[in-house]
Amino acid sequence: MEFLGYERPDGSVGVRNHVAVISSGRCANEMAATIADAVRGAVPILHTHPCVRLKEDNERALRTLAGIGSNPNVAAAIVVGVGCENPTPNQIAEEIAKSKKPVETLAIMGSNGFQEVMDRGLATARRMASQASQIQRKPFALSHLTLGVKCGASNATSGILGNPVTGQVFDRLIAEGGTAIFSETTEVIGADHLLVKRAVNKEVARKFREMVDRHEAMIEATGEDIRGSQPTGGNIKGGLTTIEEKSLGALAKTGSSPLQGALEYAEKPKANGLFFMDGTAMTGELIAGVAAAGAQIHIYNLGGGLTSSFRCLPGWAGGLPIIPEIVVVSNPSQPRDSQEKECFDIYADTIIENKETVAQVADRLFQEVIATASGKLTKQEMRSGYRELLVLYTTGPIL
């Protein structure tokens, strides 16, 4: 099977064709937004990373921002900064350049001032957008696709409806030679022994185990009991009793393929197949990490209840403008109001109503993935221009 995508110089294939204007630090957000907003085809990557972080967090920020710039959905990138950020605009641009796509740096330091940088930025963005617009979509095998997944507003229906549906889509894409990434380290605690069994070799199992233990130790070091936060009050109200139950339900979205590797946050997989990525359950952080790892499409599995009543509002924080997000909802409130009827991409509650099986809904989602990869806009992409600042994954303090 094939989809229509944009070929990139490094052999990867984009499903979107953006010019990314990436802020290297929060001081440069306004500059990046002003340039991107003035040029059709350009999107700003804005975030909260300050320069006052420790080495590990700065390195992770570099990997994340460079990874987003290297994502196949990005045709060309401009990295904007004052020049004194950590990571610097040059460091980010050098990493993006490894993907062989056009990338330029704009820094106020060493320039003739703000206005000169802005003018140069606008001219560069227009030139890049013009070049990008001349790239035509071509057919490519599904093996070029990488999917990410996250579940939210989990209730007992996520684990028996939406997540098994996504699991079947993961299995099917992997059977076609594609790649799928799941994360949320907290959520695998309680079901980690099952993933260890699915690891392709001892080294993968060891690395996965190490990441889970590291995450648990980090939580325990705060003196807090994880049971206090997982499952959340909303989860319990939805029918989830223990962290194990939530984790097993979450695990259903990984399908049944062997685990090919355990990635650090924002690390790119070096092979195809199913990968775990260390990361938090915070939507924005997770999508950024998965996009930095090269995923072109993200699947968001909503259980229902509270979050489905957010309707078309981007109430769940952190959609990333460069990767389309397909939202699957297992259990919208009944009766659905006029907005709930049309603000999600895939409704899985037909399984509750005895109208469809898990396999039939999975087939619809698989077709939706191919259509989205070929250019169909998702509901999320058609929403308002409201955007959130990306919060990058950090483990250390702000200095």
Added chain:
Amino acid sequence: MKRAMKIDPNDNTATALNDIEAGETIRLVSKSGPVGEMSTKQAVPFGHKLAVSDIKKGEKILKYGEVIGMATQQISKGDYVHTHNVESALLPGAKEAK
């Protein structure tokens, strides 16, 4: 008839696909179809669990064919199963028992 999904054949719980009342006869279904009928003893909200067999205090609670916790009291077939009669098996102290 109202339904509840028993995901794995070994499970001792099923997840309600409707709001179920006490004393109702319901159909148990697997992912591929109906697997039987039973009656409930207590009300079980949609998406919550009920016991499909008697479970003794300290016994494993099974869903997905895996352990999701331990019974903190005797649970009868048809009872509502949730935080009032189940606790995580990952509790400190329960870890050894597992």
